[in-house]
Amino acid sequence: MWVLDNLDLIGKLTLEHLRLSIPPIVLGFVISIPLGWVAYRFRPIRGLLLSVAGILYTIPSLALFVILPPLLGISVLSELNVTVALTIYAVAIMSRAVADALASVDPDIRQSATAVGYGQWRQFWAVEFPLAGPVILAGLRVAAVSTISLVTVGILIGVESLGYLFTNGLQRRIVAEVLTGVVMTVVIALVVDYLLVVLGRVLMPWAPRKHGRSKTVRSAALQTLAGSAP
Amino acid sequence: MNLFADALAWLFSPERLTGSNTLPQLIGEHLFYTFVSVAIAALIAVPVGYVIGHTGRGREIAVRIAGGARALPSFGLILLLVLVIGVTRKPEAAFIAFVLLAIPSILAGAYSGIEALDDRVIDAARALGMTEWQILLRVEAPLGLPLLIGGLRAATLQVVATVTLAAYIDLGGLGLPIIKGLALRQFDQMLGAALVIVILALVLDGLFALIQHFVVPRGVTAGRPQEPHTASSRRSVVMGTPIEDGNG
Numbered sequence: 001m002w003v004l005d006n007l008d009l010i011g012k013l014t015l016e017h018l019r020l021s022i023p024p025i026v027l028g029f030v031i032s033i034p035l036g037w038v039a040y041r042f043r044p045i046r047g048l049l050l051s052v053a054g055i056l057y058t059i060p061s062l063a064l065f066v067i068l069p070p071l072l073g074i075s076v077l078s079e080l081n082v083t084v085a086l087t088i089y090a091v092a093i094m095s096r097a098v099a100d101a102l103a104s105v106d107p108d109i110r111q112s113a114t115a116v117g118y119g120q121w122r123q124f125w126a127v128e129f130p131l132a133g134p135v136i137l138a139g140l141r142v143a144a145v146s147t148i149s150l151v152t153v154g155i156l157i158g159v160e161s162l163g164y165l166f167t168n169g170l171q172r173r174i175v176a177e178v179l180t181g182v183v184m185t186v187v188i189a190l191v192v193d194y195l196l197v198v199l200g201r202v203l204m205p206w207a208p209r210k211h212g213r214s215k216t217v218r219s220a221a222l223q224t225l226a227g228s229a230p
Numbered sequence: 231m232n233l234f235a236d237a238l239a240w241l242f243s244p245e246r247l248t249g250s251n252t253l254p255q256l257i258g259e260h261l262f263y264t265f266v267s268v269a270i271a272a273l274i275a276v277p278v279g280y281v282i283g284h285t286g287r288g289r290e291i292a293v294r295i296a297g298g299a300r301a302l303p304s305f306g307l308i309l310l311l312v313l314v315i316g317v318t319r320k321p322e323a324a325f326i327a328f329v330l331l332a333i334p335s336i337l338a339g340a341y342s343g344i345e346a347l348d349d350r351v352i353d354a355a356r357a358l359g360m361t362e363w364q365i366l367l368r369v370e371a372p373l374g375l376p377l378l379i380g381g382l383r384a385a386t387l388q389v390v391a392t393v394t395l396a397a398y399i400d401l402g403g404l405g406l407p408i409i410k411g412l413a414l415r416q417f418d419q420m421l422g423a424a425l426v427i428v429i430l431a432l433v434l435d436g437l438f439a440l441i442q443h444f445v446v447p448r449g450v451t452a453g454r455p456q457e458p459h460t461a462s463s464r465r466s467v468v469m470g471t472p473i474e475d476g477n478g
Contacts, residue, residue: 058435059428060391066408066424070233076417141472145300152303153395157412166306167398175313182306189301193473 028090036098097139101132237421267328279340297473299334332385339381343374383438
């Protein structure tokens, strides 16, 4: 049985995979908050920013791995290349989610905050950001799962992750090896996704639970966004 | 920027039109794999999506498939199918992988286009005496078309990206110069091909955006300033939804 004989390798590659996945997810989140805020706050920039995000999201990963290095002056085969490329995808997904999320905050609540004397900075962190949280979390989850799956493409440019099991398994014609790579990638994605959901529940007890949660989120988005097609 | 000049020189060299793998041939292969896979996937996913959207049955499963598919590493799926189906039947294996990867987005586009409609629209159609088939084909399908096209758009882009990776198993397409260039350390052909892939993806994306714009039924645009879907439901078709966010 291939799996039992190679537990060390699987464990090592799984950790490597996580190490490569986490920076793009975290960086994407951190960069998207100011970008999403700018897109939400300044209408004319919104269209431009969301179009650029859409275009970047359209670029196939292998092509991006080839185009970035000459722009950044790094080697194609470097790990930094994968990190930057995946961060770009994460930002493309999440900046849009942040902009939509902020727009979904009830304007009455915003006005109340202003009325009680909240400045813009405090209003953002204490009122708008927490209320936008559930929609931002949805974007973060999509970005996290797609990042974890895309890390495997890095093996084509020599950056090792669970993707190593794909190419090595094909060369050695071991079905179990490739299957292990696919299954482990999906497992990591599901575990990280689940952890994000749990984290969201702990950090945002005000988010409506399970039943009707997304309905509330969606109808809130519906009311505010109905007039603003991107 | 010298590297980009080299890439352009490679792209526009007369040698790209001669020999075994000419540039037009690679583009043709790439488009062929993409369109055939998306068409097959649509034949499967659109009827299923319409049934789910119309009856509301099975939507939990559909939502899970649409969200969970994102976790599936496409490169691994291709290589797995090649090994399972047989190294001698690579194109068949690759086609199955492309179709499997295209189905979730199209399914999501088909059912969410119908499901996101205002219930009163369907009630009105029923009150007019329309049969369920008439409601599906004459009310739900046309009104849901923009979101269905959105699903096809996402699926097409996903397959374009995946066909690029399939060059690793000698399937041809525009990924070939990149994979060969990596082995031979020839950066000009890698960058040249990557630029063509980006242009191809952007052109396809733009075409779908245009179609999406034009398929909004005239009655909808005339009566109201926007189509009967929210901006967020359109976004979720293009960008995707989280794995089990299915209780909306």
